[in-house]
Amino acid sequence: MLPKPVYRCCRSSRTKPQGILFVLHTGIAWEHLPQELGFGSGMTCWRRLAEWTEAGVWPRLHAVLLAKLRNANALDFSRAAVDGSHIRAFKGGAKTGRSPVDRGRAGSKHHLITDATGIPLAATLTGGNRNGVTQLIPLLQAVPPVRGKHGRPRRRPDVVVRDRGYDHDKYRRLVWDLGVKPVIARRGTEHGSGLGTQRWVVERTFAHLHWFRRLRTRSEIRDDIHEAFLRHACALICWRRLRSLRGQP
Secondary structure: OOOHHHHHHHOOOOOOHHHHHHHHOOOOHHOOOHHHHHHHHHHHHHHHHHHHHHHOOHHHHHHHHHHHHOOOOOOOOOOEEEEEEEEOOOOOOOEEEEEOOOOOOOOEEEEEEEOOOOEEEEEEEEOOOOHHHHEEEEHHOOOOOOOOOOOOOOOOOEEEEHHHHHOHHHHEEEEOOOOEEEOOOOOOOOOOOOOOOHHHHHHHHHHHOOOOOOOOOOOOOHHHHHHHHHHHHHHHHHHHHHHHHOOOO
């Protein structure tokens, strides 16, 4: 069952969100959505996804769930971890590029920031040729104001942790300008900085994201549709964490 906020945002029956979720989980083509499941046609589900994406449903849903997690004292803003992951883009489209880790094939890149426990705070999509460090500031800025407690919403972590690939003083200064302390390993230093014990949570969250087969590769030409799947998956991870806190299976 999907989180209730998605139904309040989308004036439709529950079958269309379930159809979208089925495609996200299985990775099947829209036209192959089994009619016997009762979700309607695949193209109808696709149109609903496009309409709800244009209406800004998925960022709002994610923000609602983050607020509930914060209210349950399950968000840890003391530290954030950032990472990126390449995926192949079979059909090309906006926000694709020659991937340096896939023999120059067309690809995209997921960029993710999580709290200290691995809860996804924001995600972005770029071409596969983009250096991850260029998304450090956009990711920090993409974290929504998280309510859930009295006082001002929380938006910035205290510290952001990253490996040597992000070792640029320019970006350190930009991170400081946002009121966040950058903890980034220096190039040329010996291994054993200890950052790996703090960064593994974002790698685990990427594993959870790519458990959704539609995110393992990019099948959509439209970048906004693929980003909708990415944000939908982030919201579902938050929803599962919330259910686990309540002792629900």
